[in-house]
Amino acid sequence: MKINGILKDLKIRGLISQITNINSLYIKINKKPITLYCGFDPTSDSLHLGHLIPILCLRRFQLFGHKPIILIGGATGMIGDPSFKINERILNDKDTIYLWTEKIKKQFFNFLDFESKKNSAIILNNYNWFNSMNLLSFLRNIGKNFSINKMINKESVKTRIIKNNIGISFTEFSYNLLQSYDFAYLNKMYNVCLQIGGSDQWGNITSGIDITYKLFKNKVFGLTVPLITNKNGTKFGKTEKNTIWLDPKKTSPYEFYQFWININDDDVYNFLKFFTFIDVLDINIIREKNYNLNILLKYKKILAEEITKIVHGKKSLNSIKRIIKSLFYGSIEKLKEKDFINIMKSGIPLTILKKSISLKRFLVFSKISKSLSISKRLIESYAISINGKIITKIEYIFNDKDRLYNKYTLIKKGKKNYFLIYWKK
Known part of the structure; x- marks a missing residue:
């Protein structure tokens, strides 16, 4: 059978890792739009780069006319998913999970349409149905449908069990039951027939398909997207220094942009x-071109701009472009006050000063130079500029005119090395 529509788009983009009964799913999708969901446990106060592919897949489905549901795991987040985790998760308290839930809920509005008349996205929380369920009902009505033998043989569980020094607690072992029931509940209450997730969720998704059929005799489907890892095997988006977060307060839009430039x-x-949502035919043309450094940099910029605009919006992208143009092409005067806030979070060396000092002493204080004599030579050789203006006066002292927006001063050493001063009142 020839597959078209959203499934074809996902397939040619390489976004299908595993899928259950693609022909039956295609027939169902081809008859009328479906409702699908993806779950996200609130394990932090922000989503990160690892969440992007499944979120963007929900958006792709919505653009093809289907209805996406975001399921936040207020209940499952209190248990902890053992899938391919080396150690037991630290259990967070109810209040912390609630605060994290409220924060990440807001981030989804950057990606999905919640005001569409036909297929508006909705956000649900599985705490709402698990909180009212008592233990006996759960064991009798849900637990009896699960085989311990099958659960033990799931890769995510088996890996932990064979490591005798780690093992797995009953708490994490029961996670599979909770996530599986989510699928059945959503099928009954919202007519959900497809769950998507990362490839590490395959076992949980297939369990949800099984229990949905056992409880309601409804056939539902599962689809996983590939998990991307760095060359050292760590999850994509986790650098040596930190995680690339989607919250601009945790990872600045400038840092986010630079991450993509440096892939x-x-x-x-x-x-x-x-x-990105660039047509695959256009992307294929890119691949056919002979790669050289200039072409690669061009397409890295396209990638960085597209994904930054999706995650942080057009205004943030324009701010980043101004910063890059100002820092590397000498247009300091075009920087806005908000741009400096972005620069402060960008990783450029920052020095906080309260009182004015000489440029020569500042270079030593901020470790730009090792001594006053080296500072003198740097100034004499026209290697130091303040806010884009080369300084030649050896005994130059900072003044109020050097403070952009009364707070910031940009120092440049040579052609590419920038340093920022924040003047604290």
């Missing part, structure tokens, strides 16, 4: 398919 050259082609 491995071999990943550019696939990431354009995974993380």
Whole structure:
């Protein structure tokens, strides 16, 4: 059978890792739009880069006319998913999970349409149905439908069990039951027939398909998207220094943009398919061109701009472009006050000062130079500029005119090394 529509789009983009009964699912989708869901446990106060592919897949489905549901795991987040985790998760308290839930709920509005008349996205929380369920009802009505033998043989559980020094608690072992019931509940209450998730969720998804059929005799489907890892095997979006968060307060839009500019050259082609909505035919033309450094940089910029605009909006992207243009092409005067807030979070070395000092002493204080004599030579050789203006006066002292927006001063050493001063009152 020839597959068209959303499933074809996902397939040619390489976004289908595993799928149950693709022909039957295609027939169902082809008859009329479906409702699907993806679950996200609130394990932090922000979503991160690892969440992007399933979120963007929900958006792709919505653009094809289907109705997406975001399921936040207020209940499952209190248990902890053991899937391919080396150690037991730390259990967070109810209040913390509630606060994290409220924060990440807001982030989904950047990606999905919640005001569409035909297929508006909705956000649900599984705490709402598990909180009212008592233990005996859960064991009798849900637990009896699960085989311990099958659960033990699931890869995510088996991996933990064979490591005798780690093992798995009953709490995490029961996670599979909770997530599976989510699928059945959503099928009954919202007519959900498809669950999507990362490839590490395959076992939980297939269990949900089984229990939905056992409880309601309804056939539902599962689809997983690939999990992307770095060359060292760590999850994509986790650098040596930190995680790339979607919250601009945790990872600035400038840092986010630079992350994409610095990805491995071999990943550019696939990431354009995974993380953007550029037509695949256009992306294929890119691949056919002879790669050189200039072409790769061009398409890294396209990737960085597209995904930054999706995650942080057009205004943030324009701010980043102003910063780059100002820092590297000498247009400091075009920087806005909000741009400096972005620069402060960008990783550029920052020095906080209360009182004015000489430029020569500042260079030593901020470790730009090792001594006053080296500072003198840097100034004499026209290597230091303040807010884009080269300073030649050896005994130069900072003054009020050097403070952009009364707070910021940009120092440049050589052609590319920038340093920021924040003047604290």
